[in-house]
Amino acid sequence: xxxxxxxxxxxxxxxxxxxxxxxxxxxxxxxxxxxxxxxxxxxxxxxxxxxxxxxxxxxxxxxxxxxxxxxxxxxxxxxxxxxxxxxxxxxxxxxxxxxxxxxxxxxxxxxxxx
Amino acid sequence: xxxxxxxxxxxxxxxxxxxxxxxxxxxxxxxxxxxxxxxxxxxxxxxxxxxxxxxxxxxxxxxxxxxxxxxxxxxxxxxxxxxxxxxxxxxxxxxxxxxxxxxxxxxxxxxxxxxxxxxxxxxxxxxxxxxxxxxxxxxxxxxxxxxxxxxxxxxxxxxxxxxxxxxxxxxxxxxxxxxxxxxxxxxxxxxxxxxxxxxxxxxxxxxxxx
Numbered sequence: 001x002x003x004x005x006x007x008x009x010x011x012x013x014x015x016x017x018x019x020x021x022x023x024x025x026x027x028x029x030x031x032x033x034x035x036x037x038x039x040x041x042x043x044x045x046x047x048x049x050x051x052x053x054x055x056x057x058x059x060x061x062x063x064x065x066x067x068x069x070x071x072x073x074x075x076x077x078x079x080x081x082x083x084x085x086x087x088x089x090x091x092x093x094x095x096x097x098x099x100x101x102x103x104x105x106x107x108x109x110x111x112x113x114x
Numbered sequence: 115x116x117x118x119x120x121x122x123x124x125x126x127x128x129x130x131x132x133x134x135x136x137x138x139x140x141x142x143x144x145x146x147x148x149x150x151x152x153x154x155x156x157x158x159x160x161x162x163x164x165x166x167x168x169x170x171x172x173x174x175x176x177x178x179x180x181x182x183x184x185x186x187x188x189x190x191x192x193x194x195x196x197x198x199x200x201x202x203x204x205x206x207x208x209x210x211x212x213x214x215x216x217x218x219x220x221x222x223x224x225x226x227x228x229x230x231x232x233x234x235x236x237x238x239x240x241x242x243x244x245x246x247x248x249x250x251x252x253x254x255x256x257x258x259x260x261x262x263x264x265x266x267x268x269x270x271x272x273x274x275x276x277x278x279x280x281x282x283x284x285x286x287x288x289x290x291x292x293x294x295x296x297x298x299x300x301x302x303x304x305x306x307x308x309x310x311x312x313x314x315x316x317x318x319x320x321x322x323x324x
Contacts, residue, residue: 011300051273
């Protein structure tokens with residue numbers, strides 16, 4: 001195995017299962033690859049340390065998030081109210097149609113009887 | 115860029131997972147105040163991740179807003195088999211991927227922002243702290259110089275420790291593609307840092323990065 005073949009593997013050398021025994025044996029014997037591996041490891045430690053930083057968000061972000069959530073909650077409850085209104089409207093229309101039908105039938109019945 | 119300054123609490127949101135478990139459960143049951151408390155505890159970390167993924171403040175803001183709306187709508191389906199923050203990272207990664215996709219379709223110049231960075235790691239020795247801060251600054255710059263597709267995988271894996279499978283799922287790519295991108299990203303970062311060393315040596319600078 002040559003160093004050039006390891007170039008693509010060294011970035012994942014410490015990831016489980018990324019590098020086979022043959023490649024590991026090469027690295028154990030090769031100072032060039034070992035130096036490269038040290039660089040990668042240092043770099044990954046520094047990257048991990050970046051994960052411990054936070055960036056300061058805009059001052060108004062938290063307020064904007066709360067307003068978004070208020071709106072989402074209102075939309076949620078608004079659609080529920082609309083659904084409830086539509087249901088009640090449908091029920092009222094059906095009741096009115098039923099009552100109307102009964103009245104029409106009663107009026108016809110009176111005309112036939114008269 | 116403002117240099118990092120110490121701050122008292124842990125950086126990764128929300129820090130104390132055990133104390134947030136009760137809030138998560140209450141939020142799952144529809145308790146809005148509990149959800150608000152989770153937002154307050156996590157939004158700085160979510161913004162940080164969004165900024166790392168997208169590379170600019172405006173897009174990061176959009177990502178954070180979309181993240182919490184999605185989280186609010188789907189908190190009832192959060193099963194609790196992962197940490198709340200991990201679940202939030204995944205939503206953030208997914209929203210950032212969507213935003214970056216939109217940005218690719220409406221390509222415009224990337225913005226560079228004045229970032230205020232808070233370093234939350236206690237370092238006792240001032241000279242060591244200064245050197246470490248300089249090295250981290252170099253890595254941060256190199257990271258910001260990566261193309262967004264490569265930056266996303268290295269941020270999620272090496273900064274936030276997400277598994278390959280989760281990264282692949284949220285970025286909409288296969289696990290093997292995620293691994294390939296990660297290797298490319300690390301290699302590009304290393305090359306960039308080595309080049310910075312060479313440039314520094316040629317210009318007579320003192321610090322060596324990686």
